[in-house]
Structure formats: structure tokens, C-alpha cells
Amino acid sequence: MSRHAGSAPTLATVAAEAGVSRQTVSNALNSPELLRPDTLVRVQEAIARLGYSPNRAARSLRTRSSHLVGLRVVPAVEDSANALMDRFVHSLVESTGVAGYHVLLFTGEEDDGGTDPYDALLRSAAVDAFVLTDTFRENPQAARLTRRGVPFVAFGRPWGDARARHPWVDVDGRAGVTLAVEHLVSRGHTRVAWVGWQKGSLIGEDRRSGWVDRMHECGLSTSRLSARGEDTLDFGARAARALLDVSPEDRPTAFLCASDTLAMGVVRAMDGLGLRPGRDLAVVGFDDSIAAQVCTPALTSVRQPLEEVAVEVVRCLGELLAHRPVASPGRVLVPTLSVRATS
């Protein structure tokens, strides 16, 4: 089999070069323990000499697995500090890489008209599985994908559905907020306000419970110290103004927020009132976004261990694709607190 110069080497090329059969070369790559050591060396030398790497399409056609993991990217929201994805995506790519997988990005809404991008990718065998990240907004994605038998691992607990059996990894928001409360209390704060998300938000309520419980455990009151609304800069600012618009002795001395976006809103409102974050009032955010790190004064924030999350997600993915039963459905990781100038 002679091939013209520009063409990439194949199994057959390597086999001829090494003086063995195609399958032996294949074994050298996939089950080297089957070969006699000297044969293995000979094949490996031939591979190196020719600069051969197996054609992914052919391998994928035969084995029915693409070694690709799908990840849907959602439009970045302007004016929102939520740069979680950037960090997570990178960690994920890194983790999947060492596991021999790659990450495939796609977009598209899953309208009910049958043009579900998840389905399309899976049917065409373009990906082996998905990583779901939108669950932190509590959408019904997970349940739908489970119903369709789509293999996936979620970043985020199945909040709404207690009997969901799919694998997931999540960060303990409640514990993160608890850390923040302890930090603020240790700095002498007694009136710590909460600025969070709507009551309907289960994840928001989880984080908030860390505030409520730890405050009470410290013997501190939480009444008239809570505001809940949408996750925007604007709401954060409105909430802060409202919470500060009381008699001096009732004013909070610290703001604990469910997101950096809200915290940035609080800072903006304080600025309008001539108050200085970190000196007059403490502010703590959640997510440890880049904005939190570079703004002035730098924002204290709860940091999610996204790198660990990614590693754990990939581990689950491996189990899932090996058709091993996933031991425990989910795993919760603990965040840390990045203390900066605003507290």
C-alpha cells in the first residue's frame, strides 16, 4: 500500500514499517500488555518515526464513542459579574484532557419542537455525554435529559427533584455563607444584612440558610436585615439603600450577598450615599469573580472550588461512560473565603 506524500500515515502504513499486521499496531496502542516487549518497542519506534496518530473518526466509528463531551455555553450576561464559567470551562478542559477527552461547545435553545441541540448531538454520535451547568439556575434540564436517557453529569444539585438519580457535583453554598458570617462576626459585626435572590430560588434559600442559622447560633438577630430580589447590580443597589434607610442604631454594619453582582450593586449604592466599603460598612460577595479581585476596594468573596468541581465531574463522567454504577448520586464540595479590603 503506497500512499502519496501529503497523506497521513494509517495503521497499515505503520504495520508495514514495523513489519507486523495492522491489528498488532492497534494492540500496541490499546492493549500493549498483549505484545511481546521487543515487538512493542519495534511498533512504537515505527509510530514515532512516521509521526502517526490514530484517526479519531475511524476509531470513533468502530467503538461508537467520540471521546467528546458536550458543553452548552449560554450568552454572557452584560453587567453581571458572573464570570464563573470562564474558570470552570478551563478547569474542565484541563481535566477532560488528562482523561483523554475533549470538550465540544455548542449553543442553541431546546425548544420543544424537536430541535433540541442535546438530542441532535447525541443522535449523530458527536458526543458521548454532556456536562450540564445550567442547573444552578434550577431549570428542568436534568429531568428532561434523564427521561431521554442522555448521559450527563451536572454541576449543581437537582434542587427541585429529590428522587433524581443522575450524577452531580455541587458546591455547598450554605457552608460558604456560614464561613462569611463567621468572618464578619469575628471582626465584631453584629448586624449583618443579607442581600439575596427571590424566595423561589432554592439555591438562593440554601445560601441564605447559612446566614440565618449561623447568625442565630451566634445569638444575633436577622430580623429586618434581609432583602431578596433578582440577581442584578440594580437590585443590589436598591436593596442596600432600603436596608440603610432606617434609624442609625438599626442599620446593618455589614452586607452579605448571594452573588458578586449583588455585592457590586451594594457598593455602588454605598458610593452614592458617601459610604466607604471596608471602612464604614463591610461587604462580602459570592463567586470570587475577577471583578471582585480587581475592583477598588477589592471585594471579599466566597470562592467556589471550580477546579475540584471539574475534576470530580470528569471522574463521574468516566464512571458513567464505563457503565459502572455511580456509587453516590452526588457530591458536595466546600468553598473557601477570599478575604479582601471590603471586610
Add this chain to the structure above:
Amino acid sequence: MSRHAGSAPTLATVAAEAGVSRQTVSNALNSPELLRPDTLVRVQEAIARLGYSPNRAARSLRTRSSHLVGLRVVPAVEDSANALMDRFVHSLVESTGVAGYHVLLFTGEEDDGGTDPYDALLRSAAVDAFVLTDTFRENPQAARLTRRGVPFVAFGRPWGDARARHPWVDVDGRAGVTLAVEHLVSRGHTRVAWVGWQKGSLIGEDRRSGWVDRMHECGLSTSRLSARGEDTLDFGARAARALLDVSPEDRPTAFLCASDTLAMGVVRAMDGLGLRPGRDLAVVGFDDSIAAQVCTPALTSVRQPLEEVAVEVVRCLGELLAHRPVASPGRVLVPTLSVRATS
């Protein structure tokens, strides 16, 4: 050919369902104009009924093209406001999507030891081409890939190499800075300082030239108003302190920075000196990062039209993969100015 229930439909399945041959089904998808209208309808109905979509691995094996575009993600630098990638990646995924392509992410350094991740992906036919984004750091990637015959489109001019012939798309940094100068001058500023990157940085010098030239055109001096160093928060702060450490009448009244990171550094230094951005001194950044939008006071910044860049990159990619000669090697897009509180 009978297949068990769980198995996905193939061309043959559809062909049997529609009462035609496999090739006819293939034509219905790839060259529908070859079919008689009624046959086409019959086949399309069968496809819809079975929920068939072509197996990408098989298609890719035959056509020798994966319809995937590789994009290397670089580790996100902490303490840097550079969230360009987030926006760009999303736009890219969107653009490639409508062109029938997907984006494949990978990491890894290209050490000279032959384990170049670009090479590996290309040799295994995993991707058809690459999108290069690191050229804005002026690395020699482009030249190397050109030498190896790797198809790619770069986001960023081939700064170092005037005779590079690969397709590229870039944003006119010089024009962006010119915009910023005009904005500041129109607000009455006469002493506008530049905080930028090292002299060796060609892209940094390009942006800086917008400042130098426009200032001179406005009859304003630039002497003793320039600082150049690394792209960090810390250097931005040091530069600002140095530039302000002069007699009052020589002090700059505005800072124009080569990046948001530097601008954030300037803001931090001003804060230390008791100066207020937007009131005492103006500050303008470059990139319009999320941090610029949410910090307080919000940072005026030059915004790159990343969405347009992505569209243009994908257009070039199309030409490249169709083996059409790329008309002009590169294209330059014009940025805009997002005016906010700091100016």
C-alpha cells in the same frame, strides 16, 4: 438488516423505511436537487419519522473533515480583568454553529518535543482547522503553524511578520485609543497620560501611537506623560503613583490605559492617594471587561467588537476550508467607546 431497539437509525434504516437505496438518502441530505421532488419528500418524511441524523464519525471518516474547529484555551490569569475570551468564545460558538461547525476546546503547551497539541489534533483528523487567539500576545505561533501547513485563522495581526500570508482578523487598537483621546479632550482634558505595555510589545505600541498622534494633532504635549510596563494591576498602580508624583501643574488630569487591568491599577493607586476617579481625575481602560462595567465608579473603556470578529473569523474559516484563495490576508475592525462614570 434488523437492529435492536436501542440502536440509532442509520442510512440503511431510513432507506428501507422510504423504499429507496442508501445513496438516495445520502443525496437527499447532501444534494437534494438531484432527487425528484416526490422522492425527496418521501425520504424526508422517513428521516423525520425515525428521528435520524447522520453519524458524524462515519461522515467524517469518508469526507476527511470533522466539521470541528479547534480553540486552545489558556489558563485564566487571576487578578487580571481580561475577560475578553468569555465574550469571544461565545460569539465564536454561535457563528460556527450557523456554519455547521462546532468548537473543540483543548489545552496544552506546545513544547518543542514533538508533543504539540495542535499537531496531535490535526494528525488524528480531530479538527479541520484552528482559531488562534494568542497572537494578541505576539507569540510565534502563527509562523510555526503556517510552516507546518496547519489551516487556521488568527484573531490578531501577525505583528512581527510583515510577509505572513495567513488569514487574520483584528481590531484597530490605535483607532480605539484615538476615540478615547477625543472623548477626553472634548471633556476639556489637556494633560492625558498613557499607561501601557512594554516598548517591545508591538500591539502596545500600536495602541500607544493612537494616543501620541491624536494628542499631537490636538496640539497637546505627551512628554513626561507616559509609563510602560507589564500588564498587571500592580504596575498600573505604580505607574499612576509615579505620574502623579510631580508638581501640581504638571500632573495629568486623565489616564488612558492599554487594558482594563492597568486601569484598575490606576484606580487603586488613586484610591490610596485619596483621589476619586471621574471627579478628580479621569480614567479610561481598554477591553470593556465585565469588571469595568460593574465596579464603582464604572470604568469608561474601549470596547472591541468581538461578535463581529467572530463572524469574520468564521467567514475566513469557510473560505480556507473550501480551498478558495483568501482575498485579502486580513481585516481590521473598529472598536467603540463605552463611556461610563470615570470620565
Add this chain to the structure above:
DNA sequence: GGGGAGCATTGGAACGATCAACCCGTCCAG
């Protein structure tokens, strides 16, 4: 009615990998 021309459609052969069956010699237990 015979013979192209032209079009819609077909069967067979790749594409490059893995899987399953099989090869023959050797070694071991029964």
C-alpha cells in the same frame, strides 16, 4: 420503433479503525 440523451437511482468499493475468529506451537494437568 430504434437510438441516444439525460436524469433519477442503484450497488459496490472505499475510508481507517476495532472486533471476533482463528492460526499453530507449547505447556500443563489429567
Add this chain to the structure above:
DNA sequence: CTGGACGGGTTGATCGTTCCAATGCTCCCC
């Protein structure tokens, strides 16, 4: 002495698609 397992390897079949050459069919004109 014999049946079987094991060694390291080969060969043909197979995955689902597209390319290629060839087929059948219709239509039209002489």
C-alpha cells in the same frame, strides 16, 4: 498420551457514510 488453555500474532468482517461507475427509466426525435 491427550485435551485444553495460553502465547503472540494474522485475517476477514464490520461500523455508517460518501464517491464512483453503471444501471434503468423516460422522453424525444428521427
